[in-house]
Amino acid sequence: xxxxxxxxxxxxxxxxxxxxxxxxxxxxxxxxxxxxxxxxxxxxxxxxxxxxxxxxxxxxxxxxxxxxxxxxxxxxxxxxxxxxxxxxxxxxxxxxxxxxxxxxxxxxxxxxxxxxxxxxxxxxxxxxxxxxxxxxxxxxxxxxxxxxxxxxxxxxxxxxxxxxxxxxxxxxxxxxxxxxxxxxxxxxxxxxxxxxx
Amino acid sequence: xxxxxxxxxxxxxxxxxxxxxxxxxxxxxxxxxxxxxxxxxxxxxxxxxxxxxxxxxxxxxxxxxxxxxxxxxxxxxxxxxxxxxxxxxxxxxxxxxxxxxxxxxxxxxxxxxxxxxxxxxxxxxxxxxxxxxxxxxxxxxxxxxxxxxxxxxxxxxxxxxxxxxxxxxxxxxxxxxxxxxxxxxxxxxxxxxxxxx
Numbered sequence: 584x585x586x587x588x589x590x591x592x593x594x595x596x597x598x599x600x601x602x603x604x605x606x607x608x609x610x611x612x613x614x615x616x617x618x619x620x621x622x623x624x625x626x627x628x629x630x631x632x633x634x635x636x637x638x639x640x641x642x643x644x645x646x647x648x649x650x651x652x653x654x655x656x657x658x659x660x661x662x663x664x665x666x667x668x669x670x671x672x673x674x675x676x677x678x679x680x681x682x683x684x685x686x687x688x689x690x691x692x693x694x695x696x697x698x699x700x701x702x703x704x705x706x707x708x709x710x711x712x713x714x715x716x717x718x719x720x721x722x723x724x725x726x727x728x729x730x731x732x733x734x735x736x737x738x739x740x741x742x743x744x745x746x747x748x749x750x751x752x753x754x755x756x757x758x759x760x761x762x763x764x765x766x767x768x769x770x771x772x773x774x775x776x777x778x779x780x
Numbered sequence: 781x782x783x784x785x786x787x788x789x790x791x792x793x794x795x796x797x798x799x800x801x802x803x804x805x806x807x808x809x810x811x812x813x814x815x816x817x818x819x820x821x822x823x824x825x826x827x828x829x830x831x832x833x834x835x836x837x838x839x840x841x842x843x844x845x846x847x848x849x850x851x852x853x854x855x856x857x858x859x860x861x862x863x864x865x866x867x868x869x870x871x872x873x874x875x876x877x878x879x880x881x882x883x884x885x886x887x888x889x890x891x892x893x894x895x896x897x898x899x900x901x902x903x904x905x906x907x908x909x910x911x912x913x914x915x916x917x918x919x920x921x922x923x924x925x926x927x928x929x930x931x932x933x934x935x936x937x938x939x940x941x942x943x944x945x946x947x948x949x950x951x952x953x954x955x956x957x958x959x960x961x962x963x964x965x966x967x968x969x970x971x972x973x974x975x976x977x
Contacts, residue, residue, distance in 0.1 A: 638900075681895060683820075689821035708947070762902070
């Protein structure tokens with residue numbers, strides 16, 4: 584008894600199709616389980632921000648000193664956490680007078696409030712490689728909810744990089760000096776590089 | 781009554797004079813205070829008020845100049861000596877120049893400063909920067925020009941005010957009152973100063 588060649592060909596095609604259908608899933612599962620673990624945020628990360636101004640342009644800068652850890656739980660993204668501390672004294676804009684203004688009690692009051700902290704409360708996956716990170720942001724003694732959008736940029740065996748963006752209303756933290764000349768919205772654009780700890 | 785006549789100032793000229801005088805004089809202590817306060821948030825606000833009022837002086841002075849050329853200039857009191865006429869006219873020309881030169885040099889400071897803080901007049905109209913070189917040294921130059929012009933004009937304004945008071949209290953003519961009341965007619969000559977016109 585011999586099978587017709589067209590049947591064999593059809594079965595082979597089906598087999599390939601099934602294999603192809605499952606391959607990405609298997610690879611994805613591998614990737615996700617690979618990234619599970621605790622990470623320490625590396626100084627090579629970049630915490631950039633910008634504040635728009637009337638008539639276009641604005642203030643752009645970044646924070647040089649910060650620290651943090653995050654735990655990834657790919658099986659249940661919602662159980663992942665991040666905790667982040669920023670030292671506003673380290674603000675850098677390329678203009679000493681602007682930096683002194685930002686450090687002063689007009690804005691960060693870094694002498695009395697040396698840290699700005701963020702602790703996640705809810706991480707929600709929004710696509711295979713993006714998630715919304717909601718949490719409590721504390722600055723200048725005031726705590727308010729803030730949400731950031733994270734997307735996976737790159738990862739290796741022991742390292743992972745996320746591109747994180749978010750908008751913060753500075754009025755919620757008693758930092759609304761200069762509005763409406765300078766926008767109340769601070770746009771964060773960050774590259775968070777984690778090293779497995 | 782709105783327009784000037786050969787012997788009296790109209791209401792429009794009177795309003796221009798006093799409104800601009802009030803703002804112009806108020807700008808001097810405001811400018812003095814804003815550069816000396818150590819409260820950064822307050823300083824930012826004071827600067828914006830100073831800039832807004834400066835642009836207001838510039839705009840009102842431009843309209844005032846148009847109005848001045850569209851109107852007759854009331855005659856000087858006939859009792860005035862030649863040197864008094866020359867002195868008062870020189871003071872008036874210097875004050876008119878100040879009404880333009882001081883706001884313009886102030887605008888130049890905002891335009892040349894590397895801080896590039898937008899000029900948002902009374903949080904209502906964005907005033908674009910003048911096309912000037914942006915540098916610390918350019919800002920320092922315009923700041924010094926602005927301050928010196930302000931000091932010189934304050935001296936000229938003081939002479940102008942003292943001369944008006946002198947006319948009112950010593951000479952007892954209507955030089956001061958005709959700048960207060962549009963119905964006030966030709967300068968009344970003090971009996972002792974009476975000379976043939």
